[in-house]
Amino acid sequence: MSRFVLISPSPEFAAAMQTAVDGALPGGVYTVATAELPEQPEQIFALLGGVRPAVVVLGPGVPLDGALRLATVFDVRFPDVAVLLVADADADLMLQAMRAGVRDIVSPAVEPHQLRIVLQRSVQATEGRRRDPEPAEPGTRRGRVIGVFSPKGGVGKTTLATNIAVGLGKTAPMSVVIVDLDLQFGDVATGLDLDPEHTVTDAVTRAAAQDSMVLKAFLTLHTAGIYALCAPRDPIEADGIEADQVGRLIRQLADQFDYVVVDTAPGLGECTLAALEECTDGVWVTGMDVPGVRGLRSSLEVLGRLGLLPETRHLILNMADAKAGLSVRDVEATVGVPVDVSVPRSPAISYSTNRGVPVLQSPRRGDKASSALGEVVERFTPEGAARLRRKLHRRVVVS
Ligand SMILES: Nc1ncnc2c1ncn2[C@@H]1O[C@H](COP(=O)(O)OP(=O)(O)OP(=O)(O)O)[C@@H](O)[C@H]1O
Ligand SMILES: [Mg+2]
The missing domain is CATH 3.40.50.300 (P-loop containing nucleotide triphosphate hydrolases)
Structure with missing residues (x-):
């Protein structure tokens, strides 16, 4: 079962991610080796036979705008899936990423052992969210x-x-x-x-x-x-x-x-x-x-x-x-x-x-x-x- 999905055209990062997960974290990595981001989360779930991964990593080489948009979609529709962004982040990007609901940002040069810690933290956080009650029904709030x-x-x-x-x-x-x-x-x-x-x-x-x-x-x-x-x-x-x-x-x-x-x-x-x-x-x-x-x-x-x-x-x-x-x-x-x-x-x-x-x-x-x-x-x-x-x-x- 793949609990981690990586979307990135970078073979180097894919290798680092594999090393981070292999033998240390439960579940495998499913890599989508492309710079093209899907429009909707369901397209990613379909690749995994309809199963939701725990973590989606938007890796080096994917367009930043699209990554933040996809992260927002996950945040509002599937908050139990953590999204990580791989980028050299300045303060501005950090803020945008945070607002888009990105769980964490890691550098493209991250060492596998550091990446492992971030992935582990993300899995724990999503497990917590999966136990959370459902959000309020629409129609209950009127702004x-x-x-x-x-x-x-x-x-x-x-x-x-x-x-x-x-x-x-x-x-x-x-x-x-x-x-x-x-x-x-x-x-x-x-x-x-x-x-x-x-x-x-x-x-x-x-x-x-x-x-x-x-x-x-x-x-x-x-x-x-x-x-x-x-x-x-x-x-x-x-x-x-x-x-x-x-x-x-x-x-x-x-x-x-x-x-x-x-x-x-x-x-x-x-x-x-x-x-x-x-x-x-x-x-x-x-x-x-x-x-x-x-x-x-x-x-x-x-x-x-x-x-x-x-x-x-x-x-x-x-x-x-x-x-x-x-x-x-x-x-x-x-x-x-x-x-x-x-x-x-x-x-x-x-x-x-x-x-x-x-x-x-x-x-x-x-x-x-x-x-x-x-x-x-x-x-x-x-x-x-x-x-x-x-x-x-x-x-x-x-x-
Ligand atoms: N108090 C103000 N002092 C100086 N300039 C102003 C002031 N209020 C608005 N403006 C300027 O007037 C112009 C028109 O303003 P704005 O676009 O907000 O009007 P609007 O009613 O939305 O126009 P429209 O009907 O075309 O949509 C803008 O260039 C704006 O910067
Ligand atoms: Mg106007």
Whole structure:
């Protein structure tokens, strides 16, 4: 029986692994001498006659991206199989590997006796996991669904959505997912500097809709400890995505994550309406311009009449500028609701968009844009919400 599987084109490493296991550890090694990684764990199990190995070693020569993705799939679907990565790891890779659920990283030059110890430790850990109770049934957990909306384009929806997700990721690591529902021209991937292998197109397939673990394997892990589901690469794919698939997708994610942050396209398209129906929180964004503010008022009126407004409303005035010719009071009077947070116009924000690193990933003390975005995030944390209740009614000031 093979308890260890090695995937690697390197005969030297295969020999080292054989020496590490032979006569010292129970079970044998099954080597797949290729640099091509399988998409799904089941392809590996099939090689072993349907049996799950204890440890899968992703050896030298396999693509790193694919290895981390496969490790994530194992972590979410088969946590009783340990995945080891063979690579020269720097701190960044260590972090990514840890987040992907890799059990350990070993150097390609590891000595067989050291490798034996790592393998033994991994087997012990997986045996512990095999005895653990099954994870909770889906449907038992309902996360907060925070949708970011505006009738007009370019007002800062994606900026807010990415910062909310990254900010929440700090208090709830690995429990936040951001979904880009600007299906045609979404730029969450750019805003987070991601090159996703899978997108919403994969996430609404029947396989993913029927199995939340498959869905989770289609998410992209971001270095800030959040997951992202990015918009399709080709805008044409957006046509094939139906509103009811979007609704189901959000419900599925809310069953698995504490927070689902949804970025949307401008306006009230069908997918945006489907998202609105699932949201616990609506973050409404407007700039300081009369057409934008009026557009927001009409949208809120229509949605209110249709009963489509999420339970909790947050009005964010973005690119606030004392010289815009409108005051906060003007905005509030036109929209008919108070402004909750005012985010100043700031070069730090446009710079962060261009770098693909949200401001809140490395906030600067004393920077007004960072603190305003932090204030938005706080509205969704339990401590922040309590604080908010205490200082309710305090007015925002545009300086
Ligand atoms: N407070 C701000 N100060 C300066 N620039 C900002 C601010 N907020 C957003 N921006 C910049 O404005 C541009 C548009 O922002 P963003 O992409 O977030 O808007 P959007 O509403 O998502 O746009 P779209 O409707 O096209 O999706 C970006 O380049 C962003 O960096
Ligand atoms: Mg956008």
